[in-house]
Amino acid sequence: MESPASRMSRLLSGFLLCLFAVTSIAVVDGRFTDFSEFGVFSVVCAISVLASILLVSLAAGRGKEHGRWPTDSMISREAEDAMISRLEKERDEASMQGLSSKWARMEMEHLESKHSEE
Structure with missing residues (x-):
């Protein structure tokens, strides 16, 4: 290609x-x-x-x-093959970063709700 x-x-x-x-x-x-x-x-x-x-x-x-x-x-x-593999790798890294930020947000909400109960 x-x-x-x-x-x-x-x-x-x-x-x-x-x-x-x-x-x-x-x-x-x-x-x-x-x-x-x-x-x-x-x-x-x-x-x-x-x-x-x-x-x-x-x-x-x-x-x-x-x-x-x-x-x-x-x-x-x-080259098109190298570009496709690089973009897929960047997309996977971005989804992992999004997952870690979502996990941190969920943990923060859980701690805030626990703190508000006390």
């Missing part, structure tokens, strides 16, 4: 390829003639630059350990 980061890399690659193709067709067709004017071309360029930066940052973190790269908090590079 793939990590979310590899899926996002594939998605961004396809998006950038389509964006480049559409932009080049528009330039050849003469739709973008005045590049100095802020308009659709500038917006398309800004979107492509942002997508390229994200793609390069995902590609640069590929060989690093999970959790050591800045984009790991947004897009996990952790």
Whole structure:
């Protein structure tokens, strides 16, 4: 199974390829003639630059350990199997903590009721 980061890399690659193709067709067709004017071309360029930066940052973190790269908090590079096991472990720990707090609450209520009887 793939990590979310590899899926996002594939998605961004396809998006950038389509964006480049559409932009080049528009330039050849003469739709973008005045590049100095802020308009659709500038917006398309800004979107492509942002997508390229994200793609390069995902590609640069590929060989690093999970959790050591800045984009790991947004897009996990952790394998899906490892992610599932980690989340199940965290869920079990949270349920155990909830159980211990419920036990402490029940014991406190019991002691309070016993103290009020005296």
